[in-house]
Amino acid sequence: xxxxxxxxxxxxxxxxxxxxxxxxxxxxLRLLGQGSIKLVIGALLLFFVNVIGVQMxxxxxxxxxxxxxxxxxxxxxxxxLIIINNFIL
Numbered sequence: 831x832x833x834x835x836x837x838x839x840x841x842x843x844x845x846x847x848x849x850x851x852x853x854x855x856x857x858x859l860r861l862l863g864q865g866s867i868k869l870v871i872g873a874l875l876l877f878f879v880n881v882i883g884v885q886m887x888x889x890x891x892x893x894x895x896x897x898x899x900x901x902x903x904x905x906x907x908x909x910x911l912i913i914i915n916n917f918i919l
Contacts, residue, residue, distance in 0.1 A: 869894075872901025875908050883912075890915050 848858055876892045883889060890896055890911050900908045 868901035869897050870901075872897040872899070875900045875905075876911075879908060879912065888912060888916065 873892060876890055876896060880889055880892070890908075896911055899911055903910070
């Protein structure tokens with residue numbers, strides 16, 4: 831789904847946007863940095879839940895949507911993902 835022919839123009843457009851923005855570059859870079867840190871934290875939370883949850887038969891797939899939910903919402907988002915995955919799906 832994320833083929834290089836799609837990803838490269840998107841990255842180029844983002845770089846061009848950063849260059850055109852000029853004075854707001856620091857704000858955009860800070861926002862992108864904070865967002866990527868939240869995604870990494872979300873992925874780590876999901877990883878630890880999957881490692882510890884093996885004993886209780888809990889598994890939440892790690893993808894961009896679940897990572898974003900657990901990264902942005904934190905522990906409540908992670909609990910919601912576990913409940914949705916185990917009881918609704």
